[in-house]
Amino acid sequence: MQRKAYVSGVAALLAALLAGCTGSSDSGGTTDDSNPGDAGTASAVAEPGRYRTLPDPCDVVGEETLDSLLPGVKELTDEEQREKAYEGTPTLTFDTDRKVGCRWKVESAEATDHLLVDFERVVSYSGAVSDDSEAQELFATQQEAADLPAPTSTETVSGEGTSTSEPSGSPSSSPSASASTSASGSPSASSSASPSGSGSTDGTTPAELQPRVLEDLGDEAFLDDELSSSGSTAQQRTVTVVFRTSNVIVRIEYEEQPATVGTVPDSEEMQDRAQKLAAQLADALTE
Numbered sequence: 001m002q003r004k005a006y007v008s009g010v011a012a013l014l015a016a017l018l019a020g021c022t023g024s025s026d027s028g029g030t031t032d033d034s035n036p037g038d039a040g041t042a043s044a045v046a047e048p049g050r051y052r053t054l055p056d057p058c059d060v061v062g063e064e065t066l067d068s069l070l071p072g073v074k075e076l077t078d079e080e081q082r083e084k085a086y087e088g089t090p091t092l093t094f095d096t097d098r099k100v101g102c103r104w105k106v107e108s109a110e111a112t113d114h115l116l117v118d119f120e121r122v123v124s125y126s127g128a129v130s131d132d133s134e135a136q137e138l139f140a141t142q143q144e145a146a147d148l149p150a151p152t153s154t155e156t157v158s159g160e161g162t163s164t165s166e167p168s169g170s171p172s173s174s175p176s177a178s179a180s181t182s183a184s185g186s187p188s189a190s191s192s193a194s195p196s197g198s199g200s201t202d203g204t205t206p207a208e209l210q211p212r213v214l215e216d217l218g219d220e221a222f223l224d225d226e227l228s229s230s231g232s233t234a235q236q237r238t239v240t241v242v243f244r245t246s247n248v249i250v251r252i253e254y255e256e257q258p259a260t261v262g263t264v265p266d267s268e269e270m271q272d273r274a275q276k277l278a279a280q281l282a283d284a285l286t287e
Contacts, residue, residue, distance in 0.1 A: 134247070
């Protein structure tokens, strides 16, 4: 009986010791060490971008807008052909959550018009860099590649005496009197073609229509305008508007090639149409 009592006492002592060790481990440094680490990791994670999905690019441009951008649509007498022209053609993409686009092409008696609308949703793969910051860096790369002329040329022509160091000065805000003097700093203004439809007397692009940074469009935006030199064929003008809203970058490319050699597409008219479409898309994104 004494041996049985001794064994029971040892067992009780071992159980108490084991319980004490287990309790010390559970309430000790392991839990304390994990909390600071979790808090530090959470605080280092950057904010995600505003947009998690992209719209259907072939549905974002209304028929009325397409009628303006692609005048040849209204000349199509076949209803099926006209509906197909309105629908557009989706661009090839491997991830519709990240990049989508749509193209339209319509021929008319006067010209052939092309339109491309492209959406790109930027996602950062670094927990310390936000989607917005990543998109801002990508947008800056695209703007640099556009090689926009310095805005100082417009400020000099306008005669307003504004600072030439303003990086985002938009020529569109200069007085209309500057339209009579052309700037020669843009590669797209080097054409010596007929001035018909060019908006100036010597075939070059007026100062206020030069490629430039745009104000009041998304978080940031720019416009490019290029007139190709095609030799014996009609010249093609391409107006590009790119803007960023949060972590989405939208690109619009609007091209026109006249059917008649020597005819130059109107820069002001094409820019106005492209900017109106960009404003509509920006409003649709913010809704």
